[in-house]
Amino acid sequence: MSYSCDMKNIIYALGFCPRTENLLQRSWICAIFRFFSANSRAILLKKLKDSPKPNFFSSRFLFSGKLLVLLFSLPSFATIHEVMVSSNVFTPANIQIEAGDTVRWINTGGGHNVKAQDNSFRCANGCDGVGGNGNPSTNLWVSEVTFRKVGFISYICEPHVGFGMQGSVTVVEPTSVPVHELHATTSNQFNPMDLTIQVGEIINMLNDGGSHNFVADDNSLICAVGCDGDGTNNTSSNPTGFPWNIYVRFDSPQEIPFHCATHPSSTGIIHVIQQSVFSDGFE
Numbered sequence: 001m002s003y004s005c006d007m008k009n010i011i012y013a014l015g016f017c018p019r020t021e022n023l024l025q026r027s028w029i030c031a032i033f034r035f036f037s038a039n040s041r042a043i044l045l046k047k048l049k050d051s052p053k054p055n056f057f058s059s060r061f062l063f064s065g066k067l068l069v070l071l072f073s074l075p076s077f078a079t080i081h082e083v084m085v086s087s088n089v090f091t092p093a094n095i096q097i098e099a100g101d102t103v104r105w106i107n108t109g110g111g112h113n114v115k116a117q118d119n120s121f122r123c124a125n126g127c128d129g130v131g132g133n134g135n136p137s138t139n140l141w142v143s144e145v146t147f148r149k150v151g152f153i154s155y156i157c158e159p160h161v162g163f164g165m166q167g168s169v170t171v172v173e174p175t176s177v178p179v180h181e182l183h184a185t186t187s188n189q190f191n192p193m194d195l196t197i198q199v200g201e202i203i204n205m206l207n208d209g210g211s212h213n214f215v216a217d218d219n220s221l222i223c224a225v226g227c228d229g230d231g232t233n234n235t236s237s238n239p240t241g242f243p244w245n246i247y248v249r250f251d252s253p254q255e256i257p258f259h260c261a262t263h264p265s266s267t268g269i270i271h272v273i274q275q276s277v278f279s280d281g282f283e
Contacts, residue, residue: 080104080144083167085112088160090167098174099247100202102146111138112165117154120232121145127231145231147171148223148246174247177201182268184212184260193268198275202249212266213239217257223248 079101084091086108097103105114105123113124113136123143126132132143136159147153150171157165173179179202183191186209197203205214205223213224222228222237225244239262250256250272260266 082106084108085114085157086110088157088163088165090114090157090165093167094170095168096170096172097147098176099148099150099171100146100174100249101171102144103169104142104144107137107139107141109138109140111136111159112157113137113159114143114155114167115158117156120153120234121155122233123231127233129233130229130231143231146227146229148226148230148248174202174249177249179204179247181206182214182270183208184210184214184266186210188212188260188263188266190258190260190266190268194271195268196271196273197250198273199253200249200251200275201272202247203270205244205246205248207240207242207244209241209243211239211241211262212260213237213262215259215261217259221248221256221258 079097080103081095081097081101082104083095083106085105087110090105095103107124113122113134115122115134122128122134123132123145124134124137125139125141125143126134127143127145128134136157147169150173152168152170154166154168156167177200178197180195180197181204182195184205184207185191188210195203207224213222215222223246224238224240225234225236225242226232226246227248228237239260250270252272253274254272256270256272258268258270
């Protein structure tokens with residue numbers, strides 16, 4: 001069986017059609033294009049405009065092996081795992097994620113909170129560790145915690161733990177995307193000092209020894225034992241000699257000059273580049 005959609009549908013799928021439009025009226029393939037980044041959309045539209053007879057797109061196209069390559073080479077982005085909080089249960093109660101992923105708890109009713117058994121986070125109307133209020137609340141709150149280290153964390157709802165309201169997060173090393181290492185070395189330098197990765201990939205930041213941290217020059221990312229804004233209580237982005245080992249995913253094209261707060265001459269730069277969308281005629 002083959003599937004097709006006309007040029008109008010392609011343009012719709014690139015983001016210009018109303019969200020309420022019934023996607024069943026056209027190929028599911030068209031819907032896939034909704035997930036392109038803004039940069040990829042611009043590249044595609046330029047190619048469509050500049051190429052009178054492109055070798056891949058025409059006024060109509062058939063689902064083919066080339067499209068399969070496209071679909072399976074789209075960028076991977078940070079994963080948010082949702083856990084529903086209601087009726088004295090967490091759903092799902094036990095989840096496995098990759099380091100660098102985020103868990104989002106959504107309270108759909110009742111006076112609940114989420115509190116790690118090791119006291120690493122406590123959340124409801126925001127998380128205690130980032131200025132929120134982790135006291136149990138009947139509000140329809142949403143709270144997030146980003147887990148940057150491999151490990152196992154069990155958590156409870158404080159007022160309902162006696163009813164068995166508990167859950168767990170198992171954090172494993174990332175395998176879904178390439179992982180690049182960035183070391184803060186004992187010689188007070190970063191290695192490598194110049195690192196290029198693609199959108200959606202992960203950097204494993206490691207402290208080999210000495211009092212170090214990672215600070216983006218614009219302060220958009222500050223990390224050591226953890227990163228600012230992760231939602232945890234025991235996360236410190238201050239320079240430390242503790243041998244920290246964390247994972248950070250980068251989800252948009254950018255250049256990030258960085259330094260160490262205690263060693264300003266220790267600098268570097270990260271280039272996050274957009275992945276190619278097409279390998280045959282479109283890049």
